[in-house]
Amino acid sequence: MFKKILIANRGEIAIRIIRACQELDIPTVAVFSEPDRNSLHVGYAEEAYLIGEANSKKSYLNIDKIIDVAQKSGTDAIHPGYGFLSENSGFAARCEKEGITFIGPSSDVIEKMGNKTTARKIMAEAGVPILPGTNESIESDDEVYKIAKGIGFPIMIKAAAGGGGKGMRIVNSADELKSCLRAARSEAGSSFGDSSVYVEKYLENPRHIEIQVLADKYGNSVHLFERECSIQRRHQKIIEETPSTAVDDKLREKMGKAALKAVKSVNYSNAGTVEFLVDKKKNFYFLEMNTRLQVEHAITEIVTGIDIVREQVRIAAGEKLDLTQDKIKRNGCAMECRIYAEDPDNNFLPSPGTIRTLRSPGGYGIRYDTCAFEGCNISVHYDPLISKLVVWGKDREETRFRMLRALNEYSITGIKTTIPFLKKVIKNKFFIEGDIDTNFIASRIERSSAPSDGTLKIAILTAVVESFKKAEKESLFHNQHHPEKSQWKIAGKWQMWGNRF
């Protein structure tokens, strides 16, 4: 097992990984940028090193600096978390070169899966269903037109080096093709330094369902069932659950088998996720493979009892999987709500700043992963994820009610958060019925709603009591200090107070 593990990340996921290491009795090394000196991951790790400025390129993406800290501190393994360097094949290769274990798959697997057309080709060859389209980047507009006619509009143009929704365009008809193609190419070029694009059939209102996999270095692999991640805003997940209401045992088995085919086709090792789009007829298509830990891994942990981060460390250390597919059982349901520093009433505009007060939920069935504390700053420089609220229940309704109860207990003031919006989703009748797809938030949720009159009155009553107490205290202060009650003095005082208004 490793002597010491460096966590090349920040926020809640750095803390998640530190906890797993502590439970394995392995000391941890945190790295931090200048504004992160007061972040909780620094305090939770056994050691911590400053690695640079706020800008990620100068700190959390600074490969040289991170390798330097790893060597200086005697670290023999690095966990990259998610985001930052987690899917950077160059970083994985550098670790391999320096003799430090990268806790994740090998650099060449990361590279293959990072290129979307290469990944499509590999999956197609392995027999994993993919959407109709091309497995090569396309040069000429004519060729795109021909392919589009073949598979039928709407189609999706995507950047080959893509990710995060950039360099993507939906094309509904032949008329739009030219301008969309130009726009996608230009965006792909400026975002990834590579303007090549490819074409896929566009699926309308699909579900986003993914399969978690674990594979060791000896060819053993298992899947840990699915996660439904269709509730998205800005193409980013905000609520996830398992099991999916769209997946029955038969579909689960088919998708699981397809995911394991994907794993075997590239000799994948460590934890990974195969993402699929699923249509109304329960056809599923490979979307991409995430060669890292996912934000939403926790819901899978809760229902399978498998600590995925612990498994990642064990696998990277060369241990064999002690799991076999038939021994993995799902126990109940789990749901995750992501609490972001965003204003849901204002198009999810980020709302960084200082958390003035914080009350977090607890009790039965609640898992709470966070980097936040009362008085902490949610930095403008990084992802605005404050916490993950994960709930377990015997069935979906128990889980949903528990989530609602927990969200009601949860209070953050000082900044705007997604909490009120999440409650709306959890109470939504389509959500209750499991009738969801990636367009759910746009189509099913009324954005703004008038605050309830009853709640407003509670607020007014509290403010009035406070005003009254303050006025009383001030008059008490005056009486105590001016027992003579000179009119002149009291008038003077009032004038002074008056200036504050």
Place this chain on the structure above:
Amino acid sequence: MFKKILIANRGEIAIRIIRACQELDIPTVAVFSEPDRNSLHVGYAEEAYLIGEANSKKSYLNIDKIIDVAQKSGTDAIHPGYGFLSENSGFAARCEKEGITFIGPSSDVIEKMGNKTTARKIMAEAGVPILPGTNESIESDDEVYKIAKGIGFPIMIKAAAGGGGKGMRIVNSADELKSCLRAARSEAGSSFGDSSVYVEKYLENPRHIEIQVLADKYGNSVHLFERECSIQRRHQKIIEETPSTAVDDKLREKMGKAALKAVKSVNYSNAGTVEFLVDKKKNFYFLEMNTRLQVEHAITEIVTGIDIVREQVRIAAGEKLDLTQDKIKRNGCAMECRIYAEDPDNNFLPSPGTIRTLRSPGGYGIRYDTCAFEGCNISVHYDPLISKLVVWGKDREETRFRMLRALNEYSITGIKTTIPFLKKVIKNKFFIEGDIDTNFIASRIERSSAPSDGTLKIAILTAVVESFKKAEKESLFHNQHHPEKSQWKIAGKWQMWGNRF
């Protein structure tokens, strides 16, 4: 289902029950004593009523007042929690009379099990193993002597109306008999208003292992396996775990069957616990039946996925158990640490007061039930339980390491707590091996230990930095306000500061 539930309790258990009700969509009514106005259970319930003074007799034990609030608020069921009125058959009978559902067994069952000799007799008749001794209270000293000779010293003299360790005496030899008997009778009389006692064989260093049961009103009953509760101080549990390291499948089945015999013998309904003492040879003996929710119920919930409080409410509402014994599976291990406001270095002396700062643990496998918040007062009037830290793990070692990790994250300042002591137990080699009994704390744990030198240095370094910064600020303050640096003024200032020392 009920329209509204009143919780006749306070602290963490009131909050636990409120949460279960909210998840069942049932409004709750809290009651509170004067010093509990600022307690969290008041804020968490939908309604709250003041019921009297600090003294429990005037508030949480005030049956008339509680019934009055129940009627005024339109409550149709009362959950008594643990302690207070939870095992008061008079209160249960009063609820029955007023047409309010008491969430627990019927008053006559509570009464039968509350009388220790009656309970022994019933159990013996039902074929549940009991310790050798008498099933009737004994009048004459001679009779006690005869019985003691029959079963052999040491024996235990116990108050028939007993509980909580009062009116109990261990008698090691015939010489001690007379004085012990007199002391036990006098204590029993003053504690319970009933000086009758009975005799049991005294078991040296047994384990305390109990079986959780659930039974509906239609004769269906199941057990939810065992809890090991041998780690006790002052005869009160402080760490519990399930499964017990002393219980194998065979013993589990035997104890479970015995517990269900106990349930059937009195036509028990609702949740209950049958407590046993287990000796080194795995013989087990009925100790008592708790006709209520236990503090440590949470560990059973975590490994079975059954929400015991939810089941209590459902059963009381007349619903049928939808569980059968063969469907109840144990998943992994769970452990509970009770965090009390007590000074472990000073014989667990209570340490009430205000919690100045609070940092609570989180993440995978952690359940945290508490009534505490930063700035709250742990009252001198009631039980000093601050929180229950419940941890789940795949196996006992994963659970133990996770508990240690969580205790390391947990910080409470302002009052003394059991946290440092609990860490000692979790790291103790006998505990690691599962070699525990009710005498564990006295025999296996070194009470006081010198603080580590390394930790002291961290403390000194922090205090010195703070002193330095303060001195700097003060000198900055002087310079800013006295740019003229008049020697006279500075001397004057210093003198002023000097007076503070």
Place this chain on the structure above:
Amino acid sequence: MNFDVIAGNKEYSVEIERRGKSFIITIDGEEFEVDATLLKKELYSVLIGSKSHLVNLKSEGNNFTVDVNSESFEIEVLDEAAKRLAQKTKSQAEGKQVIKTPMPGKIVKILVKEGDEVEPGMGMIIVEAMKMENELKSSSKGVVKEIVVEEGATVNGGDTLIVVE
């Protein structure tokens, strides 16, 4: 004691008096019995009749930010003296809208120019922050009076960007 309360562009006339440990408060004639106690920094346990609520309240002079049930309210509570002063200030500020950036970031694009007429909801300026582009919108009708920043500029949270009158 009497207060004028302003919340969400509405005004409420409020009376309050002590009754034992509680207060009797009427809002526009509707009466409530209120018992509010501070649990910790900015957190109150409020009993209205027997209904229980946890309320976060932050005060700055007469202005309160109150959070209840995940809803947030800006409330102004004015006594007689404060009412007169508020009247004065209001008449000066009327009709003026200041677009401020809620967070530090970079000005990506300015969508209006000085003298433009704007409608409520119209996009005014795009600020990049937290790796995302965010469009700030006008909340009222008016004419762009002043554009304080330039495209490409770096701004701090709270900086004024555009003034509309």
Place this chain on the structure above:
Amino acid sequence: MNFDVIAGNKEYSVEIERRGKSFIITIDGEEFEVDATLLKKELYSVLIGSKSHLVNLKSEGNNFTVDVNSESFEIEVLDEAAKRLAQKTKSQAEGKQVIKTPMPGKIVKILVKEGDEVEPGMGMIIVEAMKMENELKSSSKGVVKEIVVEEGATVNGGDTLIVVE
């Protein structure tokens, strides 16, 4: 800057100076590089070299209560001026022990009488609080000078019960 630090009946001689954002501190000649920052009320993130610690620190004048790793320390940090003063106060208080009740409760039994000689660890008085009886012990050798309370009396937290000299 130089300090005398008193912790657990021991004295340490400490020097501190700034180096950039950190401090160089020597305790009885042993050198440490320390970077301490306040995260929230009384909670510090402390880096000693590269080792990270979360430390709770409460200060009252020169006296600090410091909590690290569930251990709690009472530390006094004295500069030159404070040292002189402390010397004076100390000589007055020497040899005197005051038994106080840490919590409100009722005096159940007084186990000593005035003039009794006591040894460290000897039980002095029994106080009932939180439904439990608690024995308070002497921490030093001496003679019972004064018994302030009577059996059956109700006492508040912090009340002096017995004075030993």
